[in-house]
Amino acid sequence: MTTTTITATPLTGHIGARVEGVKLAELGDGEFEAIQTAFYDNGMLVFPDQHLSVEEHSEYAARWGEFSQSPFVNYLDDHPGVLELQNRGKADAVTENWHYDSTFLPQPPSLTVLSARKIPVGGDTMWSSQYHAYDTLSDGMKRMLEGVRAEFAGTRLAKRVGKESDIPASLHPVVRTHPETGRKALYVGHPGDTMRRFEDMTPEESLPLITFLYEHSTRPDRVYRHQWTEGDIVMWDNRCTMHYAVHDYGEQVRELHRISITGDTPR
Ligand SMILES: O=C(O)CCC(=O)C(=O)O
Ligand SMILES: [Fe+2]
Structure with a gap:
């Protein structure tokens, strides 16, 4: 029997926890269960001082499911599913906006595990709780959004690879229920860009409400901002x-390495 000394300390009032007392490279099954619980409780986890090799990072991520492969990115040659994030310059930084990953796919990734390899001064990443975003809507707005779906599109990524004429898109619920926790999360994207319109409505009709929901989603009181240190492993739940x-x-x-895990159809 393994005894675990894992601790998960909340990082803010609504999102994130720092996990200590565990080496992800030598993880026992009991420890993995404790991490799962902390993950579903907190939406994102920081594991300081892990310094994982690509193999160790892959082995840890594989515990969570199959590696997802996005059509717009190139993975490391000898490590399929491992993406190297590098500085492409600010003008080409497609991730410098609030987003869920790959919502244009019928089944967006469930979660992502990042490994910090080379960290500059700056280059923080922020996360926001979409459980909290949903919970703090009025009862009237919650009722109005019940059963509403929206068109999510891969506009930015398609443009980056010169495929403006062939932008992939999927319809998803604007409020999704997390398959593990049963909690409801607001599911939105950038107005007119990653989230184009509500189902059976025009963009013009949709955009004012999408804009409100997007701003509501990312209020500072539901955000954790992570200042990276080399060796950090950070994972987030792409469903909430x-x-x-x-x-x-x-x-x-x-330079960070990133592995995303295949998810299910948002419901
Ligand atoms: O570079 C980062 O910190 C995260 C980038 C991002 O949005 C992603 O990997 O999905
Ligand atoms: Fe992202």
């Missing part, structure tokens, strides 16, 4: 949190 990668580090080197 949005994130934003701040680009304030100019030409400095910033």
